[in-house]
Amino acid sequence: MLIKLEVLEKIKSGEITLQYRRWQRRTVKSGGTLKTRLGVLQIGEITPVAANAVTNADARRAGFADTAEFLAWLDTMKPGDLDRIEVSYKGEDPREALGGDTQLGDDMVKHLKVELLKIDRPVGTGWSVKVLRLIAEQEGVAASVLADALGQEKSAFKSRARELVALGLLISGDIGYRLSPRGSALLAKV
The missing domain is CATH 1.10.10.10 (Winged helix-like DNA-binding domain superfamily/Winged helix DNA-binding domain)
Structure with missing residues (x-):
């Protein structure tokens, strides 16, 4: 799961606590970790979700202004199953x-x-x-x-x-x- 540096910085600060991904197969699992350029992320619950079920609050937790901005971003993504992924910063990369x-x-x-x-x-x-x-x-x-x-x-x-x-x-x-x-x-x- 690739995450842009500016998003990683916001995850590290706690400003972003959700990510959404469309994929053919998951590359992370609930309870796992992800090593990134800024350190290690903790992967929380991963939930399949329909795009129209994403709320404004969830969109903001993922770094979007609202669901309209989220849906516009989603339209640029490849097709696949949509997942809601809880993320948090765990610490520096050992x-x-x-x-x-x-x-x-x-x-x-x-x-x-x-x-x-x-x-x-x-x-x-x-x-x-x-x-x-x-x-x-x-x-x-x-x-x-x-x-x-x-x-x-x-x-x-x-x-x-x-x-x-x-x-x-x-x-x-x-x-x-x-x-x-x-x-x-x-x-x-x-």
Whole structure:
């Protein structure tokens, strides 16, 4: 579920507490969380709803002035089932703190090497370190360009890059990636 930055900021401040989505299949679940650029969102109750059942109060909770503005926005969306999704700001993304941890002792370096080998299995040993070095040299470069440089499909590259983000080694930006302090510390040791 993609959410615009200005909407994320309003969710974080508590100004927006609802989202509406039309989709073929849900990408979030009640009680789950969603990692975003501003932190982690808590997903509350998800309820199927008819567009004409949305009240002015609900439209305002979702950041619209009224139901007319909500319905105009809805007309621009792809067809699909409409859901009403309760959202709230849960807190900072724990990957941020992880990415800032540069104290990598021998045990942690060994652990990270094992995790990198798992990521490397489908594409060959050394892929992860190669990607970390490539991104260190070319921060903010689009994933499609990096994937081409490695002779990979963009979707496969992004899937593995997300694993490096989860380990706190990369930071995902609006365009491309950059090495986290933890990623730089690991590169210095491998």
